[in-house]
Amino acid sequence: MSLNWVIENYECVESTQDILKEISSSTFTEEGLVISAQTQTAGRGRHGNVWKAPKGNLYISFLLHPECEISVAGHFSFLIAVALSKTIDKYIDSGHEKSLKWPNDILIDGKKCAGILLESNISPKGTISDLYVGVGVNILAPPEERIGLQQVSSQILTVESVLNTLLKTINIYYDLYSKKGFKEIQNLWISEAYRLHEKINVRLPQKTLSGIFEGLDEEGTLLLRLDNGVLERITAGEVYF
Numbered sequence: 001m002s003l004n005w006v007i008e009n010y011e012c013v014e015s016t017q018d019i020l021k022e023i024s025s026s027t028f029t030e031e032g033l034v035i036s037a038q039t040q041t042a043g044r045g046r047h048g049n050v051w052k053a054p055k056g057n058l059y060i061s062f063l064l065h066p067e068c069e070i071s072v073a074g075h076f077s078f079l080i081a082v083a084l085s086k087t088i089d090k091y092i093d094s095g096h097e098k099s100l101k102w103p104n105d106i107l108i109d110g111k112k113c114a115g116i117l118l119e120s121n122i123s124p125k126g127t128i129s130d131l132y133v134g135v136g137v138n139i140l141a142p143p144e145e146r147i148g149l150q151q152v153s154s155q156i157l158t159v160e161s162v163l164n165t166l167l168k169t170i171n172i173y174y175d176l177y178s179k180k181g182f183k184e185i186q187n188l189w190i191s192e193a194y195r196l197h198e199k200i201n202v203r204l205p206q207k208t209l210s211g212i213f214e215g216l217d218e219e220g221t222l223l224l225r226l227d228n229g230v231l232e233r234i235t236a237g238e239v240y241f
């Protein structure tokens with residue numbers, strides 16, 4: 001099963017997420033619509049963070065209609081993270097270290113190269129009717145303290161070629177997920193997980209927890225073994241070290 005991508009290109013928008021939401025709320029829109037912009041003036045990341053968006057990087061939002069339970073919506077963020085990671089594999093030179101930071105950051109040499117933002121609409125029956133998947137990949141113009149794919153590649157990169165590779169790769173893993181479920185995506189993600197079996201800190205709205213990162217459950221929840229032996233299941237939070 002693959003998505004039929006239809007790409008709409010924009011020069012400058014506030015956020016590709018908002019353009020996608022506007023379009024899909026004004027008329028029924030098939031899944032696979034991709035809004036791509038050269039720059040964003042109000043790009044946003046997870047936890048209300050700003051996503052800086054100078055020209056030269058990839059900024060897209062695309063639409064899915066998963067009609068799934070809210071509890072499994074996170075599967076899509078791991079699926080896209082794996083597809084992003086496999087896309088980066090096509091460009092990255094050997095000698096650089098790529099890893100996946102829970103829930104969906106891509107790090108190269110310990111710095112953030114790409115991030116994923118999921119926003120959704122819930123239907124009256126309680127399933128996810130619209131999933132707005134936002135992806136930002138630093139390529140030619142990484143903001144400060146970030147890393148750009150071009151910095152670790154000896155190929156001459158363009159945003160367009162990375163986008164085409166990414167969309168093809170998402171289809172491969174979307175198909176895998178449709179046929180085999182989350183387990184294979186989970187295993188692929190875990191195989192590249194940053195700081196697995198090591199001590200991490202997780203910032204939650206009211207507190208911060210520290211413990212050993214033991215893995216993911218079947219919904220993508222982070223499993224954290226606290227010093228007192230209790231296993232905490234974390235569905236949302238910011239991991240730091």
Ligand code: BTN
Nearest residue numbers: 015043044045046115116134136
């Ligand atoms: C994160 O790591 O915090 C998620 C970053 C997501 C950024 C992308 S860029 C395209 C899309 N439009 C936005 O405003 N945000 C996402």
